[in-house]
Amino acid sequence: MAHHQIASMKQPLLILLIAAGIAATLLLSVSYGSVSIPFAAIVELLFNPDETTWSRILWELRLPRALFAFIIGGLLALAGVLMQALLRNPLADPYILGTSGGAAAAMLIAFLLAIPAQLHAFMALAGAAFSTLILLSFTGLRQGLQQQQLLLSGIILTTGWGALITFLLTAAPTAQIPGMLFWLIGDLGESSSLLLPAATLAVGLVAALLLAKPLDMLLLGDLQAASLGVSVRPLRFVMLGVAVSVTAIAVTAAGPIGFIGLVTPHLVRFVTGASHRRLIPASVMLGGVLMMAADVMSRTIIAPRQMPVGVFTAMIGVPIFLFLMKRAQR
């Protein structure tokens, strides 16, 4: 029977492992790029910043960008964990279910109407919420067994948003198109303010951790959770609100980046099991690490040119998704 037992890694070991992963990826992330900085120089410059080019690249470009990637990855992974618990479906994810697409379409409309940048987050939020409402009004919240129906509806919605996005691009002035395209595939280059994504991640993480226990209960299904004492409706409302907001802020900042939200919780569950008290923080951290790693790859593979990071996450995410789908069908 040993082969089906869950590897119950000790908490301190897991934290140590993730911390080492963060440190290693961070080092790689700030070292590689159009100009390479040796590891020894990085360690030196981290403690003694000076006025050299390397120091300025490190402090003004690479570190903020690595932090930005980490936060976006954390946001996406958090959204994935919450969606999977809320829909009781291990293949749910804001990108696949159309939430990101709704936010992206709303953002493009905001670009075209020249709505001030400060209001973009609200537009994305409205788009994400609208898309989620459509999805839920067709599939209902009591999911679980009808996985195919939910995924299919999400994919159809994503296709619909894709069509609307193409239409908006066709209608857009030629000068705006390259920027819009790059943002659409998921772009960490235009790192705007770190403050909003960082604050959203902090609030979302705390809210999710406070509700970790009832989230575990939701995995039993709505009726069983209710019969064991969970107030299902308010819980769903709050967590869906958090998932949609977190997705919208990530999309506003970096465009719709796929597959981090889907894949990260899966990888983490292999190690921690499904308990949200462990799954949530570990997923946020691993999501951050994966996004930093994807960012390094997208900056170096065709250097000196940069590839949008969304292309890279999709290239890795698509085969992993297909593999997980096949496993889930057994």
Added chain:
Amino acid sequence: MKALLQCQKINIRAGNRELINQLQWRIEPQQCWGILGPNGCGKTSLLHSLAGLREVEDGEILIQQQPINSYSRRGLAQLVGLLFQHSSYDFPTTVEELVMSGRFAQQKLLAGITTEDRQQVHTAMRNFKITELAKRAANTLSGGEMQRVAMAILHTQSPRIALLDEPENHLDPGIMFKLLQLLTEYFSTDNRSCIMVLHDPSVAVRLCSHLLLLFGDGRYIQGRTMDIATPENLSELYAHPMHAVTIDNGLLFYPG
């Protein structure tokens, strides 16, 4: 004796069909009720209504003399528990963690796991013979194993009123009686009672002190098992001739 649960003239409908009409029902501590009836007669709907998961169309359900709607979810879960017809689970939670979910209504939201929680979980896992499954991922269990996990969750929840929806599902005959007896003994002592939906009248006769027969057209009859479990009543209930033979420890019913 004060009633644990009362139904006052409740109606249950499916679409525009009247399944249960004006049910007056009273359940006292230490009683074990069996509900029998043909497919689609409203047995599961009735159980879900008693667990507060479904509104009744008319009438009122009282739990310990208070209307069921006056309880919070948490408060109700301390009094009423439900074993569902089917339990499935798609995530890699360990069996031990899953059985712990029975303690939810007793725990503070942010508190850790107490010694009492652990003891309850271990007792339940031992009783339902799943101790060796403790570290198994719940999404790899067979139907029978999952049914025993669901029973252990209910035992850990330890409500006053246990509602069992076809508890014999997925269990082979060798272990079925042992597990059902364990549940009925636990839930028909002290200040508890047990209500179960069953398909086999012979099982009902062996385990239940009282029976409620639902005909599916609004009619019902209820009473002590020895008065209700007659071939005449059961033949009418299932619209098929039912015969009885006497065996060592009771009656055995079979369709003609």
